[in-house]
Amino acid sequence: MLKISSEVVAQPVGDQLILLDLHGNAYFSLNASARFMFERLSQGLSPDSIVDEAARTFAATPEQLASDLSELIEALKSYHLVEADAM
Amino acid sequence: MSIIFTDPFKSLTEGGYDPTDWPVDLVFHRDADVDAPLMIQSTPRGADLSFANACAHLFPGESLVELELKEKGGICFPVSYHRDRLILPVMRIMRGALAFHASCVECAGQATLLLAPTGVGKSTCAAALVAFAGAKLMSDDTTTLVNTKQRPFAFPASNSFAMRHALLNEEPCFETPTPFLPQKHLLTLNPSWVATEPVPIEQLIFIKQGRSARKPLSQAELVPRLLAQQFAFSAAPAAFRARQFAQCMTLASQVPAFEVGVDTSTREALRQFAENFGA
Numbered sequence: 427m428l429k430i431s432s433e434v435v436a437q438p439v440g441d442q443l444i445l446l447d448l449h450g451n452a453y454f455s456l457n458a459s460a461r462f463m464f465e466r467l468s469q470g471l472s473p474d475s476i477v478d479e480a481a482r483t484f485a486a487t488p489e490q491l492a493s494d495l496s497e498l499i500e501a502l503k504s505y506h507l508v509e510a511d512a513m
Numbered sequence: 514m515s516i517i518f519t520d521p522f523k524s525l526t527e528g529g530y531d532p533t534d535w536p537v538d539l540v541f542h543r544d545a546d547v548d549a550p551l552m553i554q555s556t557p558r559g560a561d562l563s564f565a566n567a568c569a570h571l572f573p574g575e576s577l578v579e580l581e582l583k584e585k586g587g588i589c590f591p592v593s594y595h596r597d598r599l600i601l602p603v604m605r606i607m608r609g610a611l612a613f614h615a616s617c618v619e620c621a622g623q624a625t626l627l628l629a630p631t632g633v634g635k636s637t638c639a640a641a642l643v644a645f646a647g648a649k650l651m652s653d654d655t656t657t658l659v660n661t662k663q664r665p666f667a668f669p670a671s672n673s674f675a676m677r678h679a680l681l682n683e684e685p686c687f688e689t690p691t692p693f694l695p696q697k698h699l700l701t702l703n704p705s706w707v708a709t710e711p712v713p714i715e716q717l718i719f720i721k722q723g724r725s726a727r728k729p730l731s732q733a734e735l736v737p738r739l740l741a742q743q744f745a746f747s748a749a750p751a752a753f754r755a756r757q758f759a760q761c762m763t764l765a766s767q768v769p770a771f772e773v774g775v776d777t778s779t780r781e782a783l784r785q786f787a788e789n790f791g792a
Binding site: 433435437438439440441442444446448451453455457 | 731732733736737740745751754755758759762763765766
């Protein structure tokens with residue numbers, strides 16, 4: 427299970443979500459669909475649940491949404507914005 | 514003799530000042546009058562490192578030590594110059610304000626921030642608005658903002674522009690000899706053209722070189738530009754930086770932003786910019 431790093435603060439601006447990494451002092455911008463997925467990751471939802479919910483919201487196939495979510499998670503990991511939950 | 518600067522507008526900042534958040538007081542030693550050479554030191558309570566970091570961000574590439582060395586090398590900054598562009602902004606940031614690399618003018622009781630990287634023409638455009646459009650100067654080069662009464666306000670801070678040319682060296686501006694600014698002219702304003710009270714912010718204007726029409730900026734375009742122009746301190750406590758980030762994003766959602774291209778090469782071009790500014 428993934429957990430958003432405690433070093434990350436998030437602020438919505440319009441339909442974007444802006445993330446500040448307090449450790450690395452870098453800013454990141456998530457568009458509307460990435461924001462949707464990130465917010466559900468923050469709530470502890472599983473990737474499968476997020477894809478199901480996204481499929482009801484966005485005009486994309488579940489396969490595409492799963493791919494987008496996987497890409498987002500990899501990006502978050504590469505910037506150390508998420509960490510594996512020990513629980 | 515030591516001087517401790519106090520901020521006349523500190524009551525406007527929300528949350529107050531907690532010395533444990535940022536244990537720095539700024540004490541300035543001066544030898545003689547207000548325009549004499551200035552030495553900056555921290556108090557015995559101890560914030561050489563914090564203040565040096567603050568200077569490093571406000572003057573990229575320079576440290577407190579370098580500032581002192583420059584002064585010892587014969588380039589002496591008067592107290593008033595440091596006060597407006599460094600001391601008051603840092604003090605206000607510590608008290609919860611935001612600061613941007615921006616100039617600011619007041620028109621009809623509302624503030625316009627002019628933002629751009631170094632050398633693009635913030636000071637020049639602000640001076641043109643004062644000279645040709647009846648604006649009043651709020652601040653040059655560093656502008657501090659605070660959210661009060663649910664609106665962002667800009668603080669008055671400067672009575673002079675530091676510009677790379679003297680195109681606007683006539684009333685209400687007049688040139689002051691500036692051995693401490695060999696690359697720039699310091700144009701000091703007639704006091705009647707200088708704002709004295711904080712005013713609400715009406716708009717953010719991002720300046721670019723070359724004449725082009727005013728263009729509204731979307732949130733996606735505004736946010737990275739605004740973050741790039743914000744003064745922030747990586748050495749500050751995490752909670753402090755998180756709060757500043759949230760304030761910056763709130764500002765981005767509260768105030769409309771535009772991009773304007775300006776020809777700053779001639780006095781006539783600057784006059785046209787200023788006269789068409791409110792159109």
